[in-house]
Amino acid sequence: MMAQATEWLDIAALSDIPQQGARLLRTGAGCVAIFRTHDDRVFALDDRCPHKGGPLSEGIVAGHTITCPLHNWVFDLNSGQAQGADEGAVRSYAARVEGGRVLVSTEMLTRRSAA
Amino acid sequence: MMEKLVVIGAGMASGRMLEHLTDANAPYQITLFNAEPRGNYNRIMLSPVLSGEKTYEDIVTHDADWYQSRGITTRFGEHVTGIDCKRKIVHGQNGAVPYDKLVIATGSAPFMIPVVGRDLPGVIAYRDLDDTNAMIAAAQPGAEAVVIGGGLLGLEAAAGLQMRGMKVTVIHLMGHLMERQLDPSAGYLLQKALEARGIRVHCKGATKAILGETHAEAVLLEDGTVYGADLVVMAVGIRPETRLAVDAHLEVERGITVDDQLRTSDPSVFALGECVEHRQQLFGLVAPLYDQAKVLASTLMGEASAFQPVQTATKLKVTGCDLFSAGDFADGPTREDIVFRDPGRGIYKRLVIEGDRLVGAVMYGDTADGSWFFGLIKDQTDISQMRETLIFGPAFQGGGSVDPMAAVAALPPDAEICGCNGVCKGRIVDAVLGGADTLDKLRATTKASASCGTCTGLVQQVMALTLGGDVAEAAVGMCGCTDLAHEDVRRLIKAKGLKSMPAVMQDCGWTTPDGCAKCRPALNFYLLADWPLDYHDDRQSRFVNERNHANIQKDGTYSVVPRMWGGVTTPAELRAIADAAEKYNVPMVKVTGGQRIDLLGVKKEDLPAMWADLNDAGMVSGHAYAKGLRTVKTCVGSEFCRFGTQDSTGLGIRLEKLLWGSWTPHKVKLGVSGCPRNCAEATCKDVGVVCVDSGYQVSVSGAAGMEVKETELLVTVPTEDEAVEVITAFIQLYRENARYLDRAWKWTARVGLDWVKAQVVDDPDQRRALVARFDLSQSVYRKDPWAEHAKPGARDEFSPLTDLRLEAAE
Numbered sequence: 001m002m003a004q005a006t007e008w009l010d011i012a013a014l015s016d017i018p019q020q021g022a023r024l025l026r027t028g029a030g031c032v033a034i035f036r037t038h039d040d041r042v043f044a045l046d047d048r049c050p051h052k053g054g055p056l057s058e059g060i061v062a063g064h065t066i067t068c069p070l071h072n073w074v075f076d077l078n079s080g081q082a083q084g085a086d087e088g089a090v091r092s093y094a095a096r097v098e099g100g101r102v103l104v105s106t107e108m109l110t111r112r113s114a115a
Numbered sequence: 116m117m118e119k120l121v122v123i124g125a126g127m128a129s130g131r132m133l134e135h136l137t138d139a140n141a142p143y144q145i146t147l148f149n150a151e152p153r154g155n156y157n158r159i160m161l162s163p164v165l166s167g168e169k170t171y172e173d174i175v176t177h178d179a180d181w182y183q184s185r186g187i188t189t190r191f192g193e194h195v196t197g198i199d200c201k202r203k204i205v206h207g208q209n210g211a212v213p214y215d216k217l218v219i220a221t222g223s224a225p226f227m228i229p230v231v232g233r234d235l236p237g238v239i240a241y242r243d244l245d246d247t248n249a250m251i252a253a254a255q256p257g258a259e260a261v262v263i264g265g266g267l268l269g270l271e272a273a274a275g276l277q278m279r280g281m282k283v284t285v286i287h288l289m290g291h292l293m294e295r296q297l298d299p300s301a302g303y304l305l306q307k308a309l310e311a312r313g314i315r316v317h318c319k320g321a322t323k324a325i326l327g328e329t330h331a332e333a334v335l336l337e338d339g340t341v342y343g344a345d346l347v348v349m350a351v352g353i354r355p356e357t358r359l360a361v362d363a364h365l366e367v368e369r370g371i372t373v374d375d376q377l378r379t380s381d382p383s384v385f386a387l388g389e390c391v392e393h394r395q396q397l398f399g400l401v402a403p404l405y406d407q408a409k410v411l412a413s414t415l416m417g418e419a420s421a422f423q424p425v426q427t428a429t430k431l432k433v434t435g436c437d438l439f440s441a442g443d444f445a446d447g448p449t450r451e452d453i454v455f456r457d458p459g460r461g462i463y464k465r466l467v468i469e470g471d472r473l474v475g476a477v478m479y480g481d482t483a484d485g486s487w488f489f490g491l492i493k494d495q496t497d498i499s500q501m502r503e504t505l506i507f508g509p510a511f512q513g514g515g516s517v518d519p520m521a522a523v524a525a526l527p528p529d530a531e532i533c534g535c536n537g538v539c540k541g542r543i544v545d546a547v548l549g550g551a552d553t554l555d556k557l558r559a560t561t562k563a564s565a566s567c568g569t570c571t572g573l574v575q576q577v578m579a580l581t582l583g584g585d586v587a588e589a590a591v592g593m594c595g596c597t598d599l600a601h602e603d604v605r606r607l608i609k610a611k612g613l614k615s616m617p618a619v620m621q622d623c624g625w626t627t628p629d630g631c632a633k634c635r636p637a638l639n640f641y642l643l644a645d646w647p648l649d650y651h652d653d654r655q656s657r658f659v660n661e662r663n664h665a666n667i668q669k670d671g672t673y674s675v676v677p678r679m680w681g682g683v684t685t686p687a688e689l690r691a692i693a694d695a696a697e698k699y700n701v702p703m704v705k706v707t708g709g710q711r712i713d714l715l716g717v718k719k720e721d722l723p724a725m726w727a728d729l730n731d732a733g734m735v736s737g738h739a740y741a742k743g744l745r746t747v748k749t750c751v752g753s754e755f756c757r758f759g760t761q762d763s764t765g766l767g768i769r770l771e772k773l774l775w776g777s778w779t780p781h782k783v784k785l786g787v788s789g790c791p792r793n794c795a796e797a798t799c800k801d802v803g804v805v806c807v808d809s810g811y812q813v814s815v816s817g818a819a820g821m822e823v824k825e826t827e828l829l830v831t832v833p834t835e836d837e838a839v840e841v842i843t844a845f846i847q848l849y850r851e852n853a854r855y856l857d858r859a860w861k862w863t864a865r866v867g868l869d870w871v872k873a874q875v876v877d878d879p880d881q882r883r884a885l886v887a888r889f890d891l892s893q894s895v896y897r898k899d900p901w902a903e904h905a906k907p908g909a910r911d912e913f914s915p916l917t918d919l920r921l922e923a924a925e
Binding site: 027038055069 | 290298369395444447627629631632635654656657659662663667671911915916917919
């Protein structure tokens with residue numbers, strides 16, 4: 001575990017993301033999907049299903065899960081783990097809401113080296 | 116010489132602080148400013164004053180005598196114009212006062228949404244006694260009031276005005292009332308209760324303007340709705356009143372920033388109440404403000420004290436609405452829900468548990484245990500031992516876990532289980548012993564739980580008891596969120612008048628907070644099909660194709676298919692399609708099986724601009740992605756063909772222009788052939804018409820996909836008008852009755868073609884009623900989704916939020 005404190009980046013207002021929906025962030029190493037759930041929490045996951053590369057940001061957000069629009073794989077938004085009989089995981093990043101703003105960990109900017 | 120203390124603002128927080136100071140005979144010479152021409156009163160009790168249950172005199176906490184006896188100099192009705200921190204002077208309208216210590220308690224100001232007409236007479240905020248009196252003066256019985264804002268304050272205002280005889284409408288921007296305190300299920304129950312009292316509630320309503328010449332007359336919403344309003348109350352929220360602090364160059368974020376001793380950035384200046392921000396937190400409820408008052412009084416008397424915000428609970432002060440919310444009830448990765456719903460009695464309880472602790476509770480209808488749950492949250496009690504029975508409250512604790520089967524086992528044989536069909540427990544037991552070991556078999560033999568379905572759980576328990584726990588689970592539920600089948604849910608939506616997603620989930624006892632990817636698209640369709648005027652389409656419950664109005668491809672690009680009515684196009688349309696294909700670098704242009712042109716491989720962010728270009732050439736969405744009307748395939752018919760018997764092209768165009776835009780349980784494809792040679796392949800479509808000399812053969816329920824199936828004849832009619840009427844009625848019957856994702860052939864196999872014929876062929880009244888309902892629905896849905904989403908303001912959601920590639924490079 002790294003002891004270093006998370007650095008946060010303010011990317012948007014919470015209201016820019018529809019409830020039970022998602023928007024995209026472009027980064028140097030591909031797109032990251034920012035999800036907003038029914039209870040106004042936010043999650044950040046790579047926008048790429050490990051199955052066939054489907055854009056997770058276009059899936060249906062229900063509870064704290066996302067269903068891939070291409071072949072209905074379901075992922076836990078918090079851990080990025082596939083649910084049910086499917087096996088696989090999507091990389092997730094720290095994200096939170098503060099004062100109506102969406103903050104994400106700056107980790108995703110440098111992830112190419114980590115990956 | 117006594118130190119001079121000046122206090123700005125005589126609200127509840129500063130009032131409590133002054134009580135503490137003067138009770139302890141603190142050695143201060145106190146001057147109190149208040150912009151209102153009166154002292155401290157209990158603002159929480161303004162709603163009973165508004166409703167007429169109390170008067171101002173009842174809610175005064177500090178009268179003139181009180182201030183006099185405590186030696187406080189009052190400067191009421193006087194605005195403070197400025198603070199000079201360097202020279203330690205407060206400037207009032209009637210002169211300056213020096214201070215040694217200053218307390219700012221300016222409270223909060225109502226937030227006025229910046230719409231046209233907000234300055235008209237008759238538009239009032241709801242904050243203080245003057246506002247309340249203005250509302251009382253305006254509240255003529257029978258007159259109309261619109262309250263903008265469905266939070267705590269707005270609903271209290273609405274209830275008060277309604278009790279004074281006004282016709283009240285509440286407009287709320289969010290999807291459900293009091294979204295900060297309640298989840299959607301509890302919000303729905305609250306809305307139902309308010310509506311039962313005669314208050315109209317309009318959620319997802321954005322105010323566009325307040326209309327009126329010399330006085331407010333009506334409120335116009337963004338969606339075009341207009342509500343008459345002799346009085347408009349704005350209760351959309353409050354913001355800390357920080358103007359004096361800002362002018363004095365004190366540190367201000369959203370509120371005046373204070374430390375744990377309520378000290379501002381100037382060591383001689385303190386602040387408390389709704390105007391402060393403490394560790395990024397603002398305060399609106401009275402309990403933490405009273406804590407602040409105590410801490411600040413101690414600080415001013417030189418005692419060590421520190422403010423620590425505590426959990427707060429909310430109860431709604433509207434008579435008849437039993438509502439409670441405490442702690443944090445948001446879902447979380449490490450959190451689990453316990454949900455209890457009793458649809459019959461309108462009860463909803465949700466507990467949120469993290470580890471062994473209760474962290475949040477929302478309750479509606481029965482809040483008797485609220486304070487007990489609140490205690491568990493505040494004290495962080497370990498609840499692992501009582502978890503199974505926690506939701507039943509303190510009365511059920513300590514006696515070991517309750518066997519949920521015990522109550523059912525104790526029922527006598529003549530106890531009625533299924534109220535709809537009058538089936539008692541004894542008959543179910545007999546049927547099960549006679550071999551009905553699944554729910555389906557039992558329903559077939561006894562009809563128990565076969566109607567409204569609400570007793571299904573009970574029926575299953577009786578079966579389990581009888582069989583010794585080995586019930587063959589009949590997987591009838593539409594998804595993991597409910598045991599009710601699609602048909603049951605559709606029936607309940609109609610029978611109980613359920614018009615929103617939270618309404619269905621509550622009244623049908625959903626086991627998840629907001630459904631899943633299986634049930635949400637189905638519910639969205641059922642609701643819009645049954646309540647076209649009341650329900651608003653929920654984009655977030657749509658599959659990607661219907662949300663983005665284009666067909667997603669394997670690489671995440673989209674295909675765009677403009678409508679070609681009846682497969683007929685023009686050189687101008689073809690030119691516009693060619694231009695769009697080149698402008699947006701479309702990698703493939705393909706002719707579809709449905710007689711139109713598919714542009715494949717379009718990037719999502721290009722969709723709105725491309726649609727706008729196609730719209731400019733007069734084309735609309737072909738809905739090639741939709742569970743809705745796709746194409747009407749035609750042959751050239753009598754206009755050109757030497758065999759053609761009727762104008763099949765014209766009929767195809769007429770049908771497509773009538774039916775387009777309508778949402779259906781699954782896709783709907785039509786074909787119209789001009790003679791029995793059937794060049795339009797009409798006999799493998801959902802609806803096919805084959806023209807003959809004597810008229811039109813209308814056949815239905817064909818398929819040419821995974822299943823290949825020839826259509827079956829519905830009826831032969833002599834005129835085109837009759838053909839159109841019977842087809843429209845058939846599609847509406849399909850929309851009203853089929854399971855989501857059942858093609859027409861699957862649905863007619865379930866219900867039987869004879870039943871369909873009885874509705875749309877044999878019964879002319881029923882046929883016309885179906886057509887009328889279809890027309891009503893089309894008055895809402897026959898519109899081009901491309902035009903809507905290509906509007907400049909609607910395009911943003913098709914592009915990324917932010918591009919971080921530049922920042923990464925830095």
